[in-house]
Amino acid sequence: MKAINKIVFIGAGNVATHLATNLKDKRFDIVQVYSRKKKSADFLAKKVDAESICNLNAVSEEADLYIIAVPDDALPEIAGKLKLENKLIVHTSGFHEMDILKSISARTGVFYPLQTFSKNRKINLSDVPFCIESKNINDIALLKSVAQTLSSDIRLMNSGKRRMVHLAAVFACNFANHMYFAANEILEQSNISFDILKPLIIETAAKIIKQTPEKAQTGPAYRGDVSVMKQHLKILKDKDIIELYKLMSDHIYKTHHSK
Amino acid sequence: MKAINKIVFIGAGNVATHLATNLKDKRFDIVQVYSRKKKSADFLAKKVDAESICNLNAVSEEADLYIIAVPDDALPEIAGKLKLENKLIVHTSGFHEMDILKSISARTGVFYPLQTFSKNRKINLSDVPFCIESKNINDIALLKSVAQTLSSDIRLMNSGKRRMVHLAAVFACNFANHMYFAANEILEQSNISFDILKPLIIETAAKIIKQTPEKAQTGPAYRGDVSVMKQHLKILKDKDIIELYKLMSDHIYKTHHSK
Numbered sequence: 395m396k397a398i399n400k401i402v403f404i405g406a407g408n409v410a411t412h413l414a415t416n417l418k419d420k421r422f423d424i425v426q427v428y429s430r431k432k433k434s435a436d437f438l439a440k441k442v443d444a445e446s447i448c449n450l451n452a453v454s455e456e457a458d459l460y461i462i463a464v465p466d467d468a469l470p471e472i473a474g475k476l477k478l479e480n481k482l483i484v485h486t487s488g489f490h491e492m493d494i495l496k497s498i499s500a501r502t503g504v505f506y507p508l509q510t511f512s513k514n515r516k517i518n519l520s521d522v523p524f525c526i527e528s529k530n531i532n533d534i535a536l537l538k539s540v541a542q543t544l545s546s547d548i549r550l551m552n553s554g555k556r557r558m559v560h561l562a563a564v565f566a567c568n569f570a571n572h573m574y575f576a577a578n579e580i581l582e583q584s585n586i587s588f589d590i591l592k593p594l595i596i597e598t599a600a601k602i603i604k605q606t607p608e609k610a611q612t613g614p615a616y617r618g619d620v621s622v623m624k625q626h627l628k629i630l631k632d633k634d635i636i637e638l639y640k641l642m643s644d645h646i647y648k649t650h651h652s653k
Numbered sequence: 654m655k656a657i658n659k660i661v662f663i664g665a666g667n668v669a670t671h672l673a674t675n676l677k678d679k680r681f682d683i684v685q686v687y688s689r690k691k692k693s694a695d696f697l698a699k700k701v702d703a704e705s706i707c708n709l710n711a712v713s714e715e716a717d718l719y720i721i722a723v724p725d726d727a728l729p730e731i732a733g734k735l736k737l738e739n740k741l742i743v744h745t746s747g748f749h750e751m752d753i754l755k756s757i758s759a760r761t762g763v764f765y766p767l768q769t770f771s772k773n774r775k776i777n778l779s780d781v782p783f784c785i786e787s788k789n790i791n792d793i794a795l796l797k798s799v800a801q802t803l804s805s806d807i808r809l810m811n812s813g814k815r816r817m818v819h820l821a822a823v824f825a826c827n828f829a830n831h832m833y834f835a836a837n838e839i840l841e842q843s844n845i846s847f848d849i850l851k852p853l854i855i856e857t858a859a860k861i862i863k864q865t866p867e868k869a870q871t872g873p874a875y876r877g878d879v880s881v882m883k884q885h886l887k888i889l890k891d892k893d894i895i896e897l898y899k900l901m902s903d904h905i906y907k908t909h910h911s912k
Contacts, residue, residue, distance in 0.1 A: 408871075467878045489873075489881050508849060510857055510871050512864065521852045549849070558843040559850075561885050566836035566850045567857045568872035569901045570829040575866035575908065577825040584817040590767060590808070591818075591825045592862055593780045598769055598826045599858035603851055605771065607834035612667075612769050613827035614748075619726045622748050626820050634904050641900055642828045645893050649834065 408511035410463035488560030491553040503528035615643035665693040667770035669722035747819030750812040762787035874902035
């Protein structure tokens with residue numbers, strides 16, 4: 395079984411950028427970066443010393459691993475256009491099944507880093523869970539060997555479980571962040587800087603390292619303090635935020651008092 | 654103006670415990686701890702080398718500062734029962750107005766640490782914002798001098814603004830934590846340990862130190878990926894969590910695409 399050295403990236407967004415730059419640091423040879431947009435392909439290709447391509451027909455057949463890191467809604471189209479015979483090809487999506495790649499090659503897999511990646515923000519990948527999947531035991535070993543250069547948390551996981559993890563991540567990341575967004579809206583109404591909430595946000599997240607979210611809960615909804623909740627609803631102005639407040643508070647109260 | 658040294662705590666819960674033990678460390682003399690429940694009063698009083706009392710009539714008249722740290726719904730009753738003439742008395746509530754204390758003394762104030770406090774969890778108070786209020790300039794100076802021994806972030810703030818901060822904190826802390834709770838429910842359905850989400854939760858919180866929550870947002874609702882959202886709604890089982898998912902996703906999409 396030949397070790398992986400040459401890697402092609404299909405995609406040049408946040409996930410591709412973080413993976414490609416980190417793999418380059420670990421001395422993998424990033425041979426090509428593909429993006430529909432020339433500027434994006436050029437930008438990442440330059441960073442990792444790779445060839446920049448904008449045409450899927452130009453994808454090299456000489457690599458050991460092909461990593462498709464594109465938005466979930468772009469993956470089906472890309473998968474329909476690629477043909478790579480017996481090459482090992484993976485996607486990085488939490489959502490899509492491995493089999494979305496089956497028309498491309500006989501050797502498919504998944505390489506999903508469970509993290510939120512943004513532009514201009516360096517992330518230490520060393521504790522990021524990598525969810526790995528493949529039908530072939532040799533390919534699992536190959537994918538593990540690549541992931542292990544980046545992180546100490548490698549998990550073999552099938553598509554069904556991975557999809558549940560991705561769904562849970564939407565709550566823990568996107569929806570939690572949306573609560574920060576709503577908090578910011580409320581503060582802006584009163585000309586108060588969002589800075590005041592930062593230590594609270596950090597501590598709220600840090601708490602769940604040691605406690606379950608259930609045990610960590612505090613606040614008026616948890617205590618069932620109806621008088622505080624009524625006043626809060628009076629001073630909220632945005633009708634969508636009022637709706638969120640009600641639903642959240644009802645659900646917090648219900649889940650903590652029904653047991 | 655006499656500096657503050659002797660402090661009485663009315664309340665022995667999480668906020669009282671964190672404040673009293675930290676103030677004791679800063680060499681303040683905690684003279685009494687009151688709680689309705691003898692066991693709670695005894696427990697905290699022992700920690701800070703104070704007298705334990707369960708009767709409000711036993712509150713000493715010899716202290717320089719009285720700190721009421723009780724749940725919001727218990728504060729009105731406590732305030733109605735205390736009489737301390739010209740003594741400086743404050744509450745630690747984000748929600749209640751300063752004037753809830755006006756029948757107790759002519760010298761009232763607020764001493765609100767903006768943080769989530771739990772049992773058995775030590776918190777570094779040094780960057781916790783303390784919101785201070787008083788009508789008297791000398792009392793403001795006294796409260797600042799106490800707060801400055803604990804934290805470098807002291808803010809003079811009136812009751813109206815403080816209430817908005819408290820409301821924003823409910824979103825940023827309680828509601829964000831509830832999203833961790835929902836994520837945990839989803840993972841439990843598939844027998845996946847909540848551990849897998851911890852690096853994501855920490856990074857999601859850490860992101861907003863440098864970016865606005867608006868800029869930090871990612872995920873299917875933000876991208877408007879209808880096909881992923883439809884699938885997510887299919888695999889969710891709990892009807893309340895489905896409702897939360899819909900409302901959150903609609904609101905995220907709307908707020909990011911209406912500008």
